[in-house]
Amino acid sequence: MRLLDSYLELGITGMARAAGAGWFDGHYGAALLAGYFMDREHDLPEHVKEGIERTCESFRKQKPEWFVPLDQDEQADPSLLQHVIDGLQQNVKQLRTSGHGLALGVLALKALRERPDMITPTxxxxxxxxxxxxxxxxxxxxxGIENYHGMTIDDVKDEVAPYHTTAEMAERAFDELHLVIPPRDINGVRYHLASEVVHNITHAHALTDLERFGYEDIVKPGIVNHRLQIYLNRHVPPFTLEDEVKEPAFEQIFSPLYWERLYSDPHALKLPYAALDLLKRFPPEKRAHAERNLCKLLTITD
Structure with missing residues (x-):
């Protein structure tokens, strides 16, 4: 068994344990899950597998206590999974944290569907x-937006054309990659900019998986939130345009130039996993261009 095969259990464990530190720290366990499922769902070249393992092992070394095996005597109860589904439903009542509730929660849901023995209270x-x-x-x-919490889709209906299917959503998410500007601190405030565009992709992927699992009641309002997210992500300070990433360092997600590096950002695994899945839905004549634009985000990933 290679390291990749252990990342399903370790990813679930890492997410559950990191919760006490804050929701962002759930990214590290989620990155292991992304690596695991990327390997399961795609025919990965060996250098990609090695790259996934290199970065995942680095995450484990940073916080080894998060990945210590859970209590093996704790009884699993599959009915508890409903609490996770309820949490996902709460996250589509409004757009918050750029869709992170779904991006993280659906990876965990997917893992627990495969490992019901890990559906424990902890x-x-x-x-x-x-x-x-x-x-x-x-x-x-x-x-430029003082309070995005008060915004609804009615506020942006003339700015972002409607879409109603996950296939349309995937194409719209990739359409937004025409402009990639690295994150920046402005007057002491951090604006994520390109990182928000990353979340366009991971959010869309989470909704696509939920559709596969049959949760249409979550998908429908989720697509509405994704449309609002696209509008919000377009708010970019004009003076940052000088930082635009106009050309990627490589044009394919499997490029050795990407996978030979060691990453500190968990999105380094979550983004290519989400993108590879969504790109499968693109017609061949559109895929190469979409993948090339996605590589602009990968080029500036730390």
């Missing part, structure tokens, strides 16, 4: 804590 309580925390966010997350 795991579920940790995941529910993350999902609750992702419904809270700072009001001024987006440049």
């Amino acid at each position: 795991v579920v309580n940790g995941l529910v804590k993350i999902l609750k925390a992702t419904t809270e966010d700072r009001l001024d997350r987006y440049w």
Whole structure:
């Protein structure tokens, strides 16, 4: 068994344990899950597998206590999974944290569907804590908007054309990659900019998986939130345009130039996993261009 095969259990464990530190720390376990499922769902070249393992092992070394095996005597109860689903439903009542509740929660849901023996009170309580925390966010997350919490789709209906299917959503998410500007601190405030565009992709992927699992009641309002997210992400300070990433360092997600590096950002695994899945839905004549634009985000990933 290679390291990749262990990342399903370790990813669930890491997410559950990290919940006490804050919802963002759930990214590290989620990155292991992304690596695991990327390997399971795609025919990965060996250098990609090695790159995933290199970065995942680095995450484990940073916080080894998060990945210590859980109590093996704790009884699993598959009915507890409903609490995770309830947390996902709460996250689509409004757009918060750029769709992180779904991006993290659906990876965990997917893993637990495969490992029902890990649906224990400890795991579920940790995941529910993350999902609750992702419904809270700072009001001024987006440049030029004082309070995005008060916005609804009615405020942006003339700015972003409607879409109603996950296939349309995937194409719209990739359409937004025409402009990639690295994150920046402005007057002491951090604006995520390109990182928000990353979340366009991971949010869309989470909704696509939920559709596969049959949760249409979550997907429908989620697509509406994704449309609002696209509008908000377009708010970019004009003076940052000088930083635009116009050309990627490589044009394919499997490029050795990407996978030979060691990353500190968990999105380094979560983004390519989400993108590879969504790109499968693109017609061949559109895929190469979409993948090339995605590589602009990968080029500036730390």
